[in-house]
Amino acid sequence: MRDRFLWLGCLLYAALFTYLGWMKYEVHRNLVDFGIFAQTVASALGCFCNPIEGSHWAFHFSPVLYTVGIAVGFIHSPLTLIALQAIAGATVAPPVYGLVLRAKNDVTVARLAAVVVWLYPPLAGLIFGDFHENVFAPAAVAWTLYAFDSGLMLWTIVGALVTLSIKEDQAIFLAIGGALGAWYFHGTTRGKIAAAIAIFSALIALAFFLVIQPHAAAAAVSAWKPERFYAWNGSDRGALLAGAGARLGFLLLAFVPLLFLPLRSRMMWLAVAPLAEVLLSRMPTTFTMGTHYAGAWIGYVLVAFAGGVRGLETRWVRGALGACIAFCALEFAVADPLHPGLNLRPVQNRDIALDRFIETFPIDFSVATQEEAYTHLALTNPYARLLPETPERMTAACFVLVDRDFPGSARLQEYGDALAQLVRARRYLPIERVGGIELYRSLAAHCR
Secondary structure, three states, X not given: OOOHHHHHHHHHXXXXXXXXXXXXXXXXXXOHHHHHHHHHXXXXXXXXXXXXXXXXXXXXXXXXXHHHHHHHHXXXXXXXXXXXXXXXXXXXXXXXXXXXXXXXXXXXXXXXHHHHHHHOHHHHHHHHOOOOHHHHHHHHHHHHHHHHHOOOHHHHHHHHHHHHOOXXXXXXXXXXXXXXXXXXXXXXXHHHHHHHHHHHHHHHHHHHXXXXXXXXXXXXXXXXOOHHHHOOOHHHHHHHHHOHHHHHHHHHHHHHHHOOHHHHOHHHHHHXXXXXXXXXXXXXXXXXXXXXXXXXXXXXXXXXXXXXXXXXXXXXXXXXXXXXXXXXXXXXXXXXXXXXXXXXXXXXXXXXXXXXXXXXXXXXXXEEEOHHHHHHHOOOOOOEEEOOOOOOOOOOOOEEEEEOOOOOOHHHHHHHHHHHHHHHOOOEEEEEEEOOEEEEEEOOHHHO
16 A cells, blocks of 8 residues: 555546646536535535525535535635545545455556556546535545455544545445444454444434434525435336436446446445435436436445455456456547536636636625536625526525626526516616626615
């Protein structure tokens, strides 16, 4: 684990994805989640909230965001979020390296396994996406299971606590995984630690779902609706059959780059529940590469990959890892989860103009706007929010900011006609226009 190749690779991976993430941010290609989480971490030592959700506790159990909030307090920049996300992705490789090295005692094989992790397209898609708490899960899971496999019980407990702090679904997964570990290692110290983790994880899940979330939801701005993913009914059966191909495609994208090696390992049982979470959803977003939902299962699958590598005969292992690297490259060529054609382009005049306008906007004024502006306002303006999703809803913001130079904006398309009606009804008055940027002020009494 002191291999310079390993840690230099981590450094290069983190630097590359920090650079790519910053390029994406500079051209306003971040979506809603980036703004939501930027406002949440910026308020971590206060309300831990944002104008779209209200309290983040009403949606997710994510104490890990408090540490992110502390980092943002020291370096108040969106680059902090992007860099932390890139570091989280880079550090998935060392525990996989360690798991392989312990079994094979071959540094070259361990290095090849690390390279597969760095080239694994689902991980790259997760790290390149909008900042989200899920980005910390793969590394936390992999390090926890590495510590458990190595007999480092104190570090196993530390890793489990970090994993539990990321999101409530990890509590469910650790409860299941801990129960499996307690059964498999029955009567040993490992088995007792696994049982303790299972019990504590179950208690965390119950506390969130029965106490914390309902209490926070009472004052939430919007409702948490996990049932929209899983409330299957009769009318959904056709959609389930129609979506079978997409689910199969997802599994191929997840396992072909790993040459299906995770399926050779008993550790794959730990990945069943995380994969079921995304595959049993009615909404294809959960089993689409490049979204944050991949953070739920990647750590477990890559640990199972390490287990599969450990089980290979020595004469086959290097060739198999070489094939994995080739298939990772092939997947980037035919199904790149980064979607560089959409997300990476040179900075244009419209990007510069919007950022200059945003810099002049007061940080204590409520403003409703489209994604391109919201994600760049969020870290400094706790009152920034999105335009409503539907034209029937009335925005209560004192200002509305739109930029017609970004005509592809979903919120601008959804609410553009409604805004025009509000202006005609003299509920909002245009007060400034710079190129395609338009600023409107509400004539409501509370905004005067």
